[in-house]
Amino acid sequence: MAEYFEAYAQHFDIMGRIRFGTRVEQATPCEGGGYRLQLAGGECVEHDGLVIASGNLWDPRWPEVPGAFDGDFIHSRDYMDATDPVDCRGKRVLVMGLGNTACELAVELSAAGAASQVLLSARSGQHIVPKVEASIPHPSEPPTGLLATLPRPLRNALFQRIFPRVIGRVISRMPDPESLGLPPAPATFFEKRMVMNNDLFGRLREGAISARAGVKTLMGNRVEFEDGTVDEVDVIVAATGYRFSLPYLSDDILGCSPPEIELFHGVMHPRRHDLFVIGVMKAICSIWPRSEQQMALVAPLLAGEYALPSQATIERESYPILDVPFSNCQFYTADLQRELAKGRRRARRR
Ligand SMILES: Cc1cc2nc3c(=O)[nH]c(=O)nc-3n(C[C@H](O)[C@H](O)[C@H](O)COP(=O)(O)OP(=O)(O)OC[C@H]3O[C@@H](n4cnc5c(N)ncnc54)[C@H](O)[C@@H]3O)c2cc1C
Numbered sequence: 001m002a003e004y005f006e007a008y009a010q011h012f013d014i015m016g017r018i019r020f021g022t023r024v025e026q027a028t029p030c031e032g033g034g035y036r037l038q039l040a041g042g043e044c045v046e047h048d049g050l051v052i053a054s055g056n057l058w059d060p061r062w063p064e065v066p067g068a069f070d071g072d073f074i075h076s077r078d079y080m081d082a083t084d085p086v087d088c089r090g091k092r093v094l095v096m097g098l099g100n101t102a103c104e105l106a107v108e109l110s111a112a113g114a115a116s117q118v119l120l121s122a123r124s125g126q127h128i129v130p131k132v133e134a135s136i137p138h139p140s141e142p143p144t145g146l147l148a149t150l151p152r153p154l155r156n157a158l159f160q161r162i163f164p165r166v167i168g169r170v171i172s173r174m175p176d177p178e179s180l181g182l183p184p185a186p187a188t189f190f191e192k193r194m195v196m197n198n199d200l201f202g203r204l205r206e207g208a209i210s211a212r213a214g215v216k217t218l219m220g221n222r223v224e225f226e227d228g229t230v231d232e233v234d235v236i237v238a239a240t241g242y243r244f245s246l247p248y249l250s251d252d253i254l255g256c257s258p259p260e261i262e263l264f265h266g267v268m269h270p271r272r273h274d275l276f277v278i279g280v281m282k283a284i285c286s287i288w289p290r291s292e293q294q295m296a297l298v299a300p301l302l303a304g305e306y307a308l309p310s311q312a313t314i315e316r317e318s319y320p321i322l323d324v325p326f327s328n329c330q331f332y333t334a335d336l337q338r339e340l341a342k343g344r345r346r347a348r349r350r
Pocket residue numbers: 022023024025053054055056057058101248278279280285286287288291
């Protein structure tokens with residue numbers, strides 16, 4: 001992947017425009033437009049627009065659990081492997097959470113030669129599906145047939161009807177999570193982003209991983225769970241997710257806190273047309289091609305080759321980026337491309 005990104009940057013000749021190892025400490029709007037960036041070390045630079053691409057999976061969301069734990073307590077952000085930063089080999093490890101990361105870590109830690117015991121603690125259930133399912137197209141695949149040609153609202157409505165049936169068929173072939181000690185899965189497929197994992201059910205079935213309820217209290221080297229079970233534990237790995245935070249940008253500038261931000265087509269601030277967020281979305285397919293498509297909208301806008309619609313349309317087509325129901329990722333790309341084509345036509349008319 002690193003080689004690919006390097007080749008990409010070289011191909012588009014952007015290496016010389018990157019200032020590596022330069023942290024933005026503060027971004028503030030300038031009076032006449034644009035932003036003043038204060039860099040680590042004190043230098044200030046001004047730019048016409050600000051593209052936020054600083055990631056949303058780095059600020060750990062720690063679980064709030066009463067009590068104190070005597071063993072090692074790390075967040076999945078810091079987990080490298082079963083020996084780093086904590087040597088989990090031969091130890092009793094509790095993984096908190098039931099998202100993609102928690103399930104991956106539990107499977108990895110339960111491999112031979114890793115932890116002696118793996119507990120997986122979940123407060124609420126998840127739909128868990130295989131990573132690849134031959135009978136259905138992956139959500140990264142372009143939609144075909146009717147779905148490709150219908151107008152957007154109709155297409156989305158149809159997708160919302162078809163998707164649960166298709167996924168329902170896949171889920172019906174999987175074990176019932178409750179039969180393996182996990183909490184019941186959500187009532188609908190749109191409530192939570194699904195977990196993709198091929199090995200978790202097998203490991204639970206063979207006892208290499210044991211499901212536990214949510215953590216109630218930490219008691220030295222023991223952990224009490226919501227159902228009253230108590231286990232001795234050496235290491236806790238909190239795979240409890242991340243907060244989307246932008247420490248260099250005040251909430252006043254955004255008009256809300258970062259997780260609540262609504263963006264035009266998931267990209268542009270509806271009232272600050274020179275402020276963009278790239279790569280922050282809920283998707284179950286690769287984010288990188290989506291990020292590139294997002295920039296394919298931003299770059300022509302900054303170059304004056306794409307003209308925005310009316311403010312009313314901008315506001316109507318803005319939505320919270322972290323609170324949208326999952327859909328086919330190609331729909332999103334298609335919508336961005338359609339908007340780009342419309343904006344280019346608007347720019348030519350002006
Ligand atoms: C365990 C795990 C597995 C994942 N697997 C996948 C996957 O298979 N497919 C997928 O699409 N996504 C995956 N993701 C999500 C993945 O993180 C994103 O897709 C991808 O990294 C987003 O790239 P990005 O450039 O937007 O953000 P990041 O990769 O987070 O990069 C942000 C950059 O901004 C820099 N930065 C931050 N703050 C500042 C500042 N103040 N000043 C200057 N620079 C700053 C950081 O140093 C960093 O270089 C995974 C995430 C995790 C945690």
